[in-house]
Amino acid sequence: MQLFPLTARGAMVRRRGKVLVGPVDLTLEGQGTSIVIGPNGAGKTTLLKMLHGIVRMNGGSLGWTCPLDEAQKHQAFVFQTPVMMRRTVIENIAYPLRLTGTGRKEARALAAEWAARVGLGAILERQATMLSGGERQKLALARALVREPQVLFLDEPCAALDGRATREIEEILARAAASGTRLIMSTHNMGQARRLADEVIFVLGGRIHEFGPANDFFAGPETAQARAFLNGDIVE
Numbered sequence: 001m002q003l004f005p006l007t008a009r010g011a012m013v014r015r016r017g018k019v020l021v022g023p024v025d026l027t028l029e030g031q032g033t034s035i036v037i038g039p040n041g042a043g044k045t046t047l048l049k050m051l052h053g054i055v056r057m058n059g060g061s062l063g064w065t066c067p068l069d070e071a072q073k074h075q076a077f078v079f080q081t082p083v084m085m086r087r088t089v090i091e092n093i094a095y096p097l098r099l100t101g102t103g104r105k106e107a108r109a110l111a112a113e114w115a116a117r118v119g120l121g122a123i124l125e126r127q128a129t130m131l132s133g134g135e136r137q138k139l140a141l142a143r144a145l146v147r148e149p150q151v152l153f154l155d156e157p158c159a160a161l162d163g164r165a166t167r168e169i170e171e172i173l174a175r176a177a178a179s180g181t182r183l184i185m186s187t188h189n190m191g192q193a194r195r196l197a198d199e200v201i202f203v204l205g206g207r208i209h210e211f212g213p214a215n216d217f218f219a220g221p222e223t224a225q226a227r228a229f230l231n232g233d234i235v236e
């Protein structure tokens with residue numbers, strides 16, 4: 001089943017009387033990698049969670065080509081600081097499959113396969129809570145990808161990682177994208193945005209300020225705010 005396009009119309013998240021995101025009008029097609037950028041506090045995290053359907057909206061609508069609960073089954077989300085279960089690496093990766101009814105043996109076989117793909121094949125039996133930041137993020141990616149989601153949302157997955165771990169994570173993401181997984185990801189790292197983006201969503205003050213092909217955006221943003229942001233100026 002093809003979930004896309006994802007369509008947001010006047011979508012809005014408000015908390016304590018303050019608009020955090022919106023109104024957002026956006027249509028995302030089923031191809032490529034969308035990178036969400038913007039200043040601190042612009043609403044990137046809230047936007048991703050809203051699109052994924054895990055924050056309550058206070059207005060507008062969000063729709064896939066199928067009902068939201070059906071669409072949920074084909075989506076995954078990787079958080080900036082993923083939570084590890086107090087179990088082994090392989091059990092953490094197998095867990096989402098077990099939840100959806102896959103038998104133990106098959107779940108473990110698939111988990112081992114994904115662990116190897118993300119470079120954790122040698123530490124299957126290690127306690128996940130003992131992993132380094134980079135290893136945790138790789139585990140989180142394997143745990144998300146093992147379900148073969150159509151779309152993977154990622155919120156700053158490399159924020160706390162060193163260069164090497166960042167490069168390894170980018171390689172995993174590039175492979176996922178090449179095999180057809182739709183990525184929608186926020187980052188503070190403009191180098192990373194340029195490397196991974198097919199399309200850019202520039203968020204400012206909770207709204208989508210610019211949206212379009214990454215090449216166009218980086219070659220010549222349309223608005224003064226986006227130009228200033230790319231220059232490293234403070235943008236409010």
Ligand SMILES: Nc1ncnc2c1ncn2[C@@H]1O[C@H](COP(=O)(O)OP(=O)(O)OP(=O)(O)O)[C@@H](O)[C@H]1O
Nearest residue numbers: 015016018020038039040041042043044045046047
């Ligand atoms: N549940 C909440 N209640 C009230 N305010 C919130 C809530 N969640 C987020 N905010 C505020 O909403 C704004 C947007 O937050 P969000 O985390 O989405 O931005 P961001 O662009 O991801 O920021 P950063 O780049 O710093 O991670 C911020 O001012 C934040 O403090």
